[in-house]
Amino acid sequence: MLLKLSFSSMRKRFKDYLVLLFGLTISIAIFYMFETLAQNKTFIEANSMISSIVFVFHVGTFILGAITVFYIFYATSFMLTLRQKEMGMYMTLGAKKHKITQLMFFETFFIGLISLVVGLVIGFGLAKGIAELFMWQLDFNGEGFQSFYLSSIITTVIFYIILFLLTSIVNAWKISRKSVLSLLHAEQKQDFVKTKGSRTFFGVLLAVILIGVGYYAMVNIARFMQLGLILAAVTIIIGTYLVFIAFLPYFVKRLKQNRTLNEKGINSFTLGQLRFRMLNLTKVLGTVAMLVALGLGAMTAGISFYHNIEKQASTFHANDVVIHQPSKEDTEALAEMNVTEKNVYHYKVDGDGVYFLKKDLLVNPPLIKHSDETFELPETTRVEESLPEDNYMLYGENDANRLPELWSTAIRTEMNASYQLFGAKDIYVYGTSEYQNIVSDEQQVILATVDDFKNYLPQLEIINQNQLELAETYRDDDVENAGNTKYSNYIAFKAIASGTIFMGFFLGVAFLMMMASVLMFKLLSSAASDIHRYSMLRKIGVRKSLLVKSIYRELFLLFLFPALVGLVHVIVGMQMFSFIIIEPYLKIWIPISIFIVIYGIYYWITVQMYKRIVLPKEV
Amino acid sequence: MMNQTVVNVKDIHKVFGKRNENQYHALSGVTFDIKAGEFVGIMGPSGAGKTTLLNVISTLDKPTDGTIEIAGTNITSMKQGQLADFRSEQLGFIFQDFNLLENLTIYENIALPLSLQGVPSRKIKPSVVEVAKKLGIETILEKYPVTVSGGQKQRAAAARALVHEPAIILADEPTGALDSKSAKSLMDAMVHLNENHDVSIMMVTHDPLSASYCERILFIHDGSLYKEIHRDGSRSEFHHQILDVLADFAE
Structure with a gap:
């Protein structure tokens, strides 16, 4: 009988319950969404730049779990406030206390179960929808991602069933402790704030210390590694709650004490x-x-x-574009870009080697990325080394004709004179007279910087494709990589x-x-x-x-x-x-x-x- | 001073429900005056129209017909915003359930009408303390409403109604939620305000004993003025007079 009554009254306050259901459902859906990623080890390991990504997700699960526990207890206690007046009414009409306690337990658990089912369905839909949207936006195929992931479903169900059992017990226990009168007049009761000076002070102090420790661990994550991550998660969560428990009420109290403002x-x-x-x-x-x-x-x-x-x-690249032996298509692509600097260098290729003309290099020295001994990131500089000898060889065996370091970087990295492009050929830098003696057609390579690299991806794609074809002519092979370019x-x-x-x-x-x-x-x-x-x-x-x-x-x-x-x-x-x-x-x-x-x-x-x-x- | 009219109610009607529907006439042609410095009671059985009358006078509701002037201003033609300003300047309210804001201290509650009128902070404190002294609550100013007794709450509400020196105080069953001792003490305080500080008061009440503190009582029955009595003799005589009129209603 009571069960019937309670269901009919729940139907009447459907709007309030809808809000509660909505809240619980979203929480479950989000938890599930998170778990579809967190538990899909193969996907996250394959798609992350962080080696300990799986561990990061474990910490994430922990944080989300902690927040969820807070949240669910809060949401279900909201349900208690919805119901207590009516429960008080039942009791004045003669319902026994243990009946009411039971009723509260089942109602809470029932709401929990409904939201679990709905939440999983919504979570599945959201995971699928959002994943597809972002994959499409990012042009990312996301292989291995599954919006319907069994082990995540199991985790979510177990986690929430335990949570709802606990909250049902808590709600039942709370209602069993209250007197009929306090239930009936529950809505008229006012909460009353006391901020004790000493407790506030220690609360704020503790919050500052905890957050400080957490920040320290995060900033020095390279040193503390996984331990630091756990430490930061725990201290910052507790610290954050403490800020709101101790510091904020105190802050508002102080604001109020300012008479002119108040x-x-x-x-x-x-x-x-x-x-x-x-x-x-x-x-x-x-x-x-x-x-x-x-x-x-x-x-x-x-x-x-x-x-x-x-x-x-x-x-490692100072130049945005490098084009060997530009075709008409390449030149057109380059013309579409807003070029900020462009240099052309001549070279010849024969069966044994690639010969760069020294004069070109010295007249228009290229930009390169250079780092000195420190571990700082390389900086863009212009090559200023002199080339006193007539001829140089890239990997020359004696010191006399080995190409100096910066020039070597320029030719290997910026001009991409590499095995991937030219195959097994030696790379030389020749003085004008010897260069003219080489019987071969003269070729050119263009180095250029542009105003905004990312604006020209389609043009760069065309150039890259042509460079691949060029590499194939030198290497007699299917080439997938024509060397390292930006x-x-x-x-x-x-x-x-x-x-x-x-x-x-x-x-x-x-x-x-x-x-x-x-x-x-x-x-x-x-x-x-x-x-x-x-x-x-x-x-x-x-x-x-x-x-x-x-x-x-x-x-x-x-x-x-x-x-x-x-x-x-x-x-x-x-x-x-x-x-x-x-x-x-x-x-x-x-x-x-x-x-x-x-x-x-x-x-x-x-x-x-x-x-x-x-x-x-x-x- | 005594002859100046504070409230002038002329032939007001209040009809609830739309035309073609079941209409209910809560007020049908009520006319009366309240002079400055008067303490007037409004009585009548449940459903007589007391609350409706109070609501239209307090500008919370609009009469269907008729005019109401308070302190020389016709309130029936004013707009919402003007009415709000009018209430905050010219009217003071005391309600049965105190209606103090329990998230503010007693001091802040009393100060609120002044703050709303933009009175500078340094002038607020003297006014609040002065009115609190008149009502004997100067020792509880820093407390929150939940920590003081019902009688003290109602005095605080009276202080809030009074602090901005309104043209008239409108009290709706002010003793309704008080024990007899607190009720008597509140009524004494109101009489004191009325007699020594020339505060005009209009009070709606059920309680004949509280009503006996008034100078004049208007009885309302089925939306119309039924009878008006004046106090000539002692308070207990007036009490009996009131009981007699109420007995008439029963017949």
């Missing part, structure tokens, strides 16, 4: 709302901050890899980086979506109790525009704090990648802007929904 217009109310909400919100804000950090971090890392492809590709490096790096970018975006979007549903709970679980406050303010004559302003401000601050904390985590966290990415902060404004836009939209929607709930209807 007693201006509706500020005292706005700050009062903030301060009183802090206690309930500490966990949510901490969770949002961590999700922001994870989502933004994943996206930033992905984008950073992407933008570093060109950097990485140009580590373009060939770029293509190779891109192939590897696409996997990493894919994972970064996939996870980034997943985490940001989860964040949205967390915020939605914040909105819904607190808005109802605010209705009477706003209606009272209206009665004493606060203009609607002022109320709206207060809502915008209050929610803005609530959105701002976790975003700031998350952002700082990301900026420091990017240091972790500095040993594989040349410039981890290159174009960091892109992911940050994406994040700000997404976050801004959430903020705006949240304000609109909140307004609709709390603002009194005008006559």
Whole structure:
């Protein structure tokens, strides 16, 4: 009988439950999405530039798991607040306490099971949809990625069943401890904040120390390796929650103590709302901050890899384009580029060797990448070594005619005079008279730099193709690689980086979506109790525009704090990648802007929904 | 001063429900005045239209017909924003369930109307302390509403209603949620404000004992003015007079 009653009342409050279901479902879907990547070892190992990527995903699972536990407990306790008044009513009508306890247990578990099924289906759909979108965008085939991944399903089901069992027990236990009266009047109860000075101080101190340790471990990841990653994950999660538990309420309290600020217009109310909400919100804000950090971090890392492809590709090449024996097609392709420097060098090829004309080299010395003894990255310089001898040989055996180091770099690397292009030929640099004695047609090689390398990928592709054909004529073979050029490096790096970018975006979007549903709970679980406050303010004559302003401000601050904390985590966290990415902060404004836009939209929607709930209807 | 009219209600009607539907006349042609410095009670059985009357006078609702002037201003033709400003400047509210903002201290609650009017912070404190002294709550200013008694909450609400020196205080069952001792003490405080500080008060109540503190009582029945009585003698005589009128309703 009670079960029937409870189902009918759940149907009546379907809208509230829909929100709860939505929240749980998103959480499950995101967890599943994450696991499709995390458990697909073959895929992530094949597509990552980081050797310990599998381990990184283990840490990710741990972080996501920890956040999920917080989140699910929060969401199901929201369910308790939905139900407690009615449970109290049943008890006044004579329902036994153990019946109510049982009922609460089954209801929580039932909701959990429904959301598990729906969540898995949605997670499967999302994984498939998002994966396909990004693969298409990144021109990445993503071989081995499976949106339906059995072992991930099993993990998700086990994890959530345990979690729902626990929360059901907790909900049942909570309701069994409450008296009938406190259940009936649950909605009228007010929470009350006390910030004790000493506890706040130690809380803030501990937060600073923990986050400091975590940051230190991240910045020095090369030294601490996997241990550092675990350390950072644990300390930063705890530290972040502590910031919101100890520091923020204290901060708002201090703001309130500023009389001039507090007693201006509706500020005292706005700050009062903030301060009183802090206690309930500490966990949510901490969770949002961590999700922001994870989502933004994943996206930033992905984008950073992407933008570093060109950097990485140009580590050893100063020139963007090298064309041997340009065809008409090559010349046309080059003409389409905005060339910033172009040099032409002449050479001859016979059966034994390739002979470069020394005069050309000395008249227009090429740019090369050169690093001195330090481990700094090579820098672009112009070759200034003199060539006093008549003739030189690239790998000459005696010191006299061995080509000096910088010239050697220029010819081997920049001009790509390599085995891959010319086959087994020796490379020489000849003085004018000897050069003219070689009986062979004169050829030329063009070196050029352009304004924006990535703009000309189609043209470079054409040139690369022609160079391959040229190599085939010298090597009598099917040639897949005509030597190292900036373009060939770029293509190779891109192939590897696409996997990493894919994972970064996939996870980034997943985490940001989860964040949205967390915020939605914040909105819904607190808005109802605010209705009477706003209606009272209206009665004493606060203009609607002022109320709206207060809502915008209050929610803005609530959105701002976790975003700031998350952002700082990301900026420091990017240091972790500095040993594989040349410039981890290159174009960091892109992911940050994406994040700000997404976050801004959430903020705006949240304000609109909140307004609709709390603002009194005008006559 | 005593002859100036604070509230002038002229032939107001309030009809709920649209035309062609089941219409309900909550008020049908109510007319009365309240003079400056008067303490007027509104009584009547449940459903008589007391709350509707209070709502239209307090500008929270609009009458279907008729005019209401408060402190010389016709409020029936004002816009929402103007009404809000009008409420915050000219009206003070005391509600049955206190309606204090429990996320603000008593001090902040009382200061709120002044903050809203843009009174500078340095001028707020003296006003708040002064009004708190009048109502005997100056020692609990830094506390939050949940930590003080119902009587103290209602005094705080009265202080908030008073702090910006409104033209009139509108009280809706102010003693409804109080025990008899707190109720008596609140009514004493209101009489004190009325007599010594010339505060005009209009109070809606069910409770004959609370009503006996008024100078004049308007009885409403089925949306119309039914009877009006004045206090001439002692409070207990007036109490009996009120009980007699209420007894009439029962018949």
